[in-house]
Amino acid sequence: MFCNQCEQTAKGTGCTKIGVCGKPGDVAALQDLLTYAVQGLSLVAVAGRKVGLIDNAVDRFSLEAIFSCLTNVDFDPVRFQELIKKTVALRDALKVKVIAAGGSVDFSAPAASFAPAATLDGLITQGQDLDFINKLDENEDLRSLKQITVYGMRGLAAYADHAAILGQEDDSIYTYIHETMAEFTKSGQGLEQLVGLAMKCGEVNLKAMELLDAGNTGTYGHPTPTEVPLGAKAGKAILITGHDLRDLELLLKQTEGKGINIYTHGEMLPCHGYPELKKYPHFHGHFGTAWQNQAKEFPEFPGAILFTTNCIQKPADSYKANVFTTGLVGWPELVHIGSDKDFTPVINRALALPGFSADTDKGSVLVGFGRNTVLGVADKVIEAVKSKAIRHFFLVGGCDGAKPGRNYYTEFVEKVPNDCMILTLACGKFRFFDKKLGDIGGIPRLLDVGQCNDAYSAIQIAVALAGAFECGVNDLPLSMILSWYEQKAVVILLTLFSLGIKDIRLGPSLPAFISPNVLNVLVENFDCKPIAATPEEDLKTILG
Numbered sequence: 001m002f003c004n005q006c007e008q009t010a011k012g013t014g015c016t017k018i019g020v021c022g023k024p025g026d027v028a029a030l031q032d033l034l035t036y037a038v039q040g041l042s043l044v045a046v047a048g049r050k051v052g053l054i055d056n057a058v059d060r061f062s063l064e065a066i067f068s069c070l071t072n073v074d075f076d077p078v079r080f081q082e083l084i085k086k087t088v089a090l091r092d093a094l095k096v097k098v099i100a101a102g103g104s105v106d107f108s109a110p111a112a113s114f115a116p117a118a119t120l121d122g123l124i125t126q127g128q129d130l131d132f133i134n135k136l137d138e139n140e141d142l143r144s145l146k147q148i149t150v151y152g153m154r155g156l157a158a159y160a161d162h163a164a165i166l167g168q169e170d171d172s173i174y175t176y177i178h179e180t181m182a183e184f185t186k187s188g189q190g191l192e193q194l195v196g197l198a199m200k201c202g203e204v205n206l207k208a209m210e211l212l213d214a215g216n217t218g219t220y221g222h223p224t225p226t227e228v229p230l231g232a233k234a235g236k237a238i239l240i241t242g243h244d245l246r247d248l249e250l251l252l253k254q255t256e257g258k259g260i261n262i263y264t265h266g267e268m269l270p271c272h273g274y275p276e277l278k279k280y281p282h283f284h285g286h287f288g289t290a291w292q293n294q295a296k297e298f299p300e301f302p303g304a305i306l307f308t309t310n311c312i313q314k315p316a317d318s319y320k321a322n323v324f325t326t327g328l329v330g331w332p333e334l335v336h337i338g339s340d341k342d343f344t345p346v347i348n349r350a351l352a353l354p355g356f357s358a359d360t361d362k363g364s365v366l367v368g369f370g371r372n373t374v375l376g377v378a379d380k381v382i383e384a385v386k387s388k389a390i391r392h393f394f395l396v397g398g399c400d401g402a403k404p405g406r407n408y409y410t411e412f413v414e415k416v417p418n419d420c421m422i423l424t425l426a427c428g429k430f431r432f433f434d435k436k437l438g439d440i441g442g443i444p445r446l447l448d449v450g451q452c453n454d455a456y457s458a459i460q461i462a463v464a465l466a467g468a469f470e471c472g473v474n475d476l477p478l479s480m481i482l483s484w485y486e487q488k489a490v491v492i493l494l495t496l497f498s499l500g501i502k503d504i505r506l507g508p509s510l511p512a513f514i515s516p517n518v519l520n521v522l523v524e525n526f527d528c529k530p531i532a533a534t535p536e537e538d539l540k541t542i543l544g
Contacts, residue, residue: 001015001016001017001018001019001025001028001029001128002014002015002016002028002131002133002134003015003019003023003028003133004133004147004511004512004513005071005147005151005154005486005487005513006020006021006071006485006486006487007399007401007403007484007485007486007508007509007511008020008021008401008402008403008485009512012509012512013512014512015028021071021072022072022075023071023072023075024075024077026077026124026127027075027077027080028127029123029124029125029126029127029128029130030077030080030081030084030123030124030127031068031069031080031127032127032130032131032132032133033080033084033116033123033126033127033130033132034065034068034069034080034083034084034087035066035069035132035150036111036114036127036130036132037065037084037087037088037091037111037114037116038062038065038066038087038181039109039111039181039182039184039185040087040088040091040109040111040112040113040114040185041058041062041087041088041090041091041094041178042062042177042178042179042180042181042182043107043109043111043112043182043185044091044094044095044098044105044107044112045058045059045062045094045174045178045182046178046179046182047098047103047104047105047107048094048097048098048101048103049175049178050103051098051101051102051103052101053094053097053098053101053103054171054174055094055097056169057090058090058094059169059171059174059178060164061086061087061090062157062174062177062178063157063160063161063164063177064083064157064161065083065087066153066154066157066177067154067157067158067161068080068083069154070154070155070157070158070486070487070488071485071486071487072486074325074331074332074336075331075332076331076332077120077124077332078120078332080123081120081123084116084123085116088114088115088116091112109182109185109186111185112185133147136150136184137187137189138187140515140517141191141515141517141518142189142191142194143515144513144514144515144517144518145191145194145195145197145198145518146184146194147513148198148490148494148511148513148514148518149180149184149194149197149198149201150184151487151490151491151513152198152201152202152205152487152490152491152494153177153180153181153201153491154487154490154491155205155486155487155488155489155490155491155492156173156177156201156204156205156208156491157177158309158487158488159205159208159209159212159453159488159491160173160208160211160212162212162215162243162244162309162453163208163211163212163214163215165215165244165246166212166215166216166218166219166245166246167215168211168212168214168215169211170207170208170211172204172207173204173207173208176200176201176204177204180197180200180201183197195521198494198497199494199497199498200498201491201494201498202491202493202494202495202496202497202498202499203495203498205491205492205494205495206456206459206495206498206499209453209455209456209459209495210456212453212456213454213456213457216245216274216453216454217370217372219245219249219276220245220249220274220275220276220277221274221275221276222274222275222370222372222373223270223273223274223367223368223369223370223372223373223450224273224275224368224373225273225366225367225368225369225373226272226273226278226366226367226368227364227365227366228264228269228272228285228286228364228365228366228367229284229285229286229361229362229363229364230285230286230287230362230363230364230365230434231285231359231360231361231362231363232263232284232285232287232356232358232359232360232362233261233284233285233356233359234355234356234357234358234359235259235260235261235355235356236258236259236260236261236303236350236351236353236355237260237261237262237263237301237302237303237304237350237353237355237356238251238255238260238261238262238263238303238304238305238306238346238347238350239263239264239265239287239288239298239301239303239304239305239306240262240263240264240265240268240305240306240308241264241265241266241267241268241305241306241307241308242266242267242268242306242307242308242309243267243268243308243309243451243452243453244308244309244326245271245274245277247306247308247326247341248262248264248268248271248277248308249276249277250341250343251306251343251346252277252280252282252283254342254343254344254347255282255343255347256280256282258347258351259351260282260303260347260350260351260355261282261283261284261355261356262280262282262283262284263284263285263286263287263301263303264285264286264287265286265287265288265297265305266288266289266427266430267309267426267427267451267452267453268286268308269286269365269367269433269448270367270368270448270450270451270454272285272286272367272368273367273368273369273370273450285364286365287301288301289430289433298315298316298319298323299316299318299319301319301322302353302354302355302356302357303322303350303353303355303356304322304323304324304346304347304349304350304353305319305322305323305324306323306324306325306326306337306343306346307323307324307325307326307334308325308326315331315334320333320334321349322349322353323335324336324337324343324345324346324349325337326341363434365433365434365448366444366446366448367448367450368448369423369444369447369448369449369450370449370450370454370457371449371457371458371460371461371464374423374447374449374461375460375461375464377443378464378465378468380441380442380443381421381443381465382465382468382469384440384441384443385469385477388419389419389440389441390419390420390421390440390477391417391419391420391477391543392417392419392420392421392477392478392479392542392543393420393421393422393423393476393477393478393479394412394416394420394421394422394423394478394479394480394481395422395423395424395425395458395462395478395479395480395481395482396409396412396413396422396423396424396428396429396432396481396482397423397424397425397426397428397429397449397452397458397482397483398426398428398452398482398483398484398485398489398492399426399427399428399452399483399484399485399486399488399489400426400427400428400430400431400483400485401483401485401508403508403509404508405507405508405509406428406431406483406508407431408507408508408531408534408535409428409431409432409481409483409507410431410432411534411535412481412535412538412539413431413432413435413437413446414432414435415535415536415539416539417539417543418438418440418445419440420445420543421440421443421445421447422437422445422446422447423447423449423458423461424446424447424448424449425448425449425450425451425452425454425455425457425458426451426452426455426489427452428482428483429448432446433446433448449461452488452489452492455492455495459495459496459499462476462478462501465478472500473499473500473501474500474501474502474503479503479505479542480496480501480503480504480505481505481531481538482504482505482506482507483506483507483508484506484507484511490511493506497522497525497526497528500526501526502526502527502528503526503527503528503529504526504527504528504529505529505530505531505532505538506528506529506530506531507530507531508531509530510530
């Protein structure tokens with residue numbers, strides 16, 4: 001086993017026995033083998049496009065397969081066995097179609113003719129023998145760039161899959177993924193070409209996030225400022241965590257009139273700002289903080305728990321019977337809700353559990369500051385900057401995690417001067433989301449832009465402000481203080497680089513898959529740097 005795709009990778013270099021995330025070595029081998037199989041499928045998909053043959057089923061499945069290799073997804077080996085077999089079956093069926101259309105399927109790359117072992121043990125051995133990451137390239141720097149792009153594509157696949165679920169697709173995304181996956185079956189690429197492919201990943205991801213934004217806002221309306229209770233309401237309860245708005249909508253519909261209150265957790269918090277979701281009277285509030293506290297919070301929740309998107313941690317035996325998962329998430333021993341999204345097992349479990357015995361008031365937080373809301377008061381923001389009421393903007397966001405050092409972000413926000421605004425998004429905000437920081441001219445100093453999926457909204461805010469001030473984004477009084485954990489953060493960083501955004505501070509540690517020479521390229525071209533040892537150091541450097 002070798003895996004170094006997340007921030008918490010063992011010893012800051014790579015997991016070699018079992019993942020810090022809990023991923024077993026056999027699953028790591030199967031994920032590598034699945035990625036390899038998708039490379040073979042991609043070679044055929046590229047050949048098909050050359051003769052005008054585009055198979056949407058192949059495209060959609062490719063997203064699912066690549067998404068399945070993200071950190072903390074479904075660690076069921078049997079599921080990966082099924083995905084690998086389906087990948088090869090789709091590859092072979094597509095070959096027949098390509099030949100019929102007049103195309104060529106004569107490939108030298110072994111991935112195009114890879115034959116999966118008949119047994120699960122055999123597949124695991126194939127994955128182990130593959131040693132996929134280490135064999136991407138013999139050159140450390142070229143291998144680093146390929147890893148950055150492969151991991152970026154896993155994040156891209158996640159965003160594109162979310163968008164496709166809401167009916168938003170664009171062939172340029174599938175084309176890029178297949179062409180790049182096919183390209184990485186070869187060696188000999190130069191530094192410049194590989195840098196280009198990594199930047200292209202960020203560029204394509206901007207399109208994916210735009211589609212996802214269109215799907216979310218087109219289906220559920222633009223978020224509006226909304227007070228979200230942090231306490232509980234007496235009665236039966238279901239907690240939903242993850243990212244998937246469609247799953248939340250279906251759960252709300254299926255629980256109407258059943259006497260069950262729905263609570264969000266983690267990245268589901270921003271959903272309270274969407275008009276078409278918050279209209280449900282039993283959509284009550286938010287429970288807990290972010291995933292670093294799940295081990296403490298979830299056993300205290302007296303109802304059923306539903307994971308959507310990537311599952312964060314393996315549930316303890318004390319509450320495992322109360323946990324359900326959808327789609328790509330979860331552990332083998334949990335109850336998985338099928339593609340029909342019938343939440344009856346979740347509902348029945350919630351009705352069987354005691355729920356909350358009494359109302360509790362733990363205050364509230366304000367969400368709903370997507371681009372429409374923020375740009376709706378852009379004139380006030382611009383005037384406040386001109387009058388020096390607002391000195392600087394900080395975007396403090398990204399992933400959360402349990403590794404020591406993330407208290408930096410809480411302390412940073414606490415120490416930001418009162419004449420500065422803070423925009424935040426993604427689960428990293430749960431280090432400070434409930435801080436009462438006051439306002440500037442009636443505008444809250446802490447603005448929750450939304451999920452990590454809403455990075456597009458934050459980018460549009462920055463671009464619009466730059467337009468209003470007739471300057472570039474890099475000339476704005478704006479600093480980005482980002483935390484990362486997994487591959488969606490990797491592709492968002494690539495998106496920022498593709499837009500030419502500079503002076504990004506990244507932590508709590510730098511990716512293990514970035515070689516020293518590649519890091520130098522990022523520093524020289526984008527002035528990207530690690531966060532300082534203390535928030536005071538960074539604030540002094542930024543504000544002077």
